[in-house]
Amino acid sequence: MNILVIKCGGSIINELSESFFTSVKELQSRGYQIVFVHGGGPDINSMLEKYEIEPVFENGLRKTTTEVLEVVELMLAGKSNRCLVHKLEAHGIKAVGLNGSDGGILTGEYIDEKKLGAVGEIHQVDTELLGLLFEKGYCPVLTPISTTEDGNKLNVNADMAAGSVAKALSAEMCLFVTDVKGVLKNQQIIEKLTETETKALITDGSIYGGMIPKVNTALSVLNKGVEKVMIVSGKDHFYENGQFIGTKFLQEEGVF
Ligand SMILES: Nc1ncnc2c1ncn2[C@@H]1O[C@H](COP(=O)(O)OP(=O)(O)O)[C@@H](O)[C@H]1O
Numbered sequence: 264m265n266i267l268v269i270k271c272g273g274s275i276i277n278e279l280s281e282s283f284f285t286s287v288k289e290l291q292s293r294g295y296q297i298v299f300v301h302g303g304g305p306d307i308n309s310m311l312e313k314y315e316i317e318p319v320f321e322n323g324l325r326k327t328t329t330e331v332l333e334v335v336e337l338m339l340a341g342k343s344n345r346c347l348v349h350k351l352e353a354h355g356i357k358a359v360g361l362n363g364s365d366g367g368i369l370t371g372e373y374i375d376e377k378k379l380g381a382v383g384e385i386h387q388v389d390t391e392l393l394g395l396l397f398e399k400g401y402c403p404v405l406t407p408i409s410t411t412e413d414g415n416k417l418n419v420n421a422d423m424a425a426g427s428v429a430k431a432l433s434a435e436m437c438l439f440v441t442d443v444k445g446v447l448k449n450q451q452i453i454e455k456l457t458e459t460e461t462k463a464l465i466t467d468g469s470i471y472g473g474m475i476p477k478v479n480t481a482l483s484v485l486n487k488g489v490e491k492v493m494i495v496s497g498k499d500h501f502y503e504n505g506q507f508i509g510t511k512f513l514q515e516e517g518v519f
């Protein structure tokens with residue numbers, strides 16, 4: 264089975280284009296089984312604003328107090344997930360929305376509870392339920408919410424959660440769909456990037472903010488054997504005539 268993990272960024276989830284869904288359907292018709300993992304950063308921020316809570320980020324990760332966690336789950340599971348499932352269904356793509364923690368799919372651990380609160384990273388992905396949904400022709404649509412082994416809820420960065428799902432499923436491809444055409448430098452898209460080139464762009468400040476966890480996860484997924492890892496836009500076609508459009512991550516020359 265050819266598995267494709269699509270991470271759909273909160274930056275674009277409410278504005279996905281018709282072309283995006285055309286690309287998804289074309290890939291499905293070519294036999295790809297698709298799992299969606301989504302974010303919802305802007306939706307979370309706007310609800311926090313209503314509660315008059317200031318969002319705080321450390322290296323792209325949201326500091327998550329108990330109060331913030333409630334809003335994160337409310338927005339990810341109650342708004343962003345519903346929005347994506349509804350749009351997929353409206354385009355004839357059979358989709359089932361789940362919290363990442365449902366059925367024990369995503370299990371994780373705190374990264375640094377003192378500094379970040381309930382922010383986690385994934386340690387285990389149970390793929391059983393995902394397999395059952397594939398068999399019946401459904402695309403699972405997961406929030407990045409996870410739980411610790413003791414059952415405490417964790418807020419996980421959606422890029423990182425998607426990367427863990429791609430590795431656990433030995434996916435053939437992992438695509439990070441966002442609001443830009445790919446990694447840009449001087450407003451030009453960079454079509455191919457190795458790890459060394461990516462690190463240099465982080466160091467010189469060309470890659471910043473939410474793009475940092477995205478490229479770091481992309482590199483980690485590539486190093487775990489996922490063949491095709493790309494950052495693409497949800498505003499246009501990301502797949503047309505057998506070609507992907509965006510930034511592709513490449514192994515360094517000589518690394519196999
Ligand atoms: N070199 C870069 N190329 C493109 N976008 C970048 C770059 N560095 C930082 N960004 C920012 O990263 C954003 C995408 O990350 P983010 O907002 O976290 O998206 P998402 O919600 O899709 O995960 C872009 O909109 C842009 O503002």
Ligand SMILES: CC(=O)N[C@@H](CCC(=O)OP(=O)(O)O)C(=O)O
Binds near residue numbers: 272273304307
């Ligand atoms: C720990 C952490 O930062 N979690 C993220 C989860 C959502 C997310 O990652 O959304 P995007 O895809 O829009 O970035 C957050 O609270 O914003």
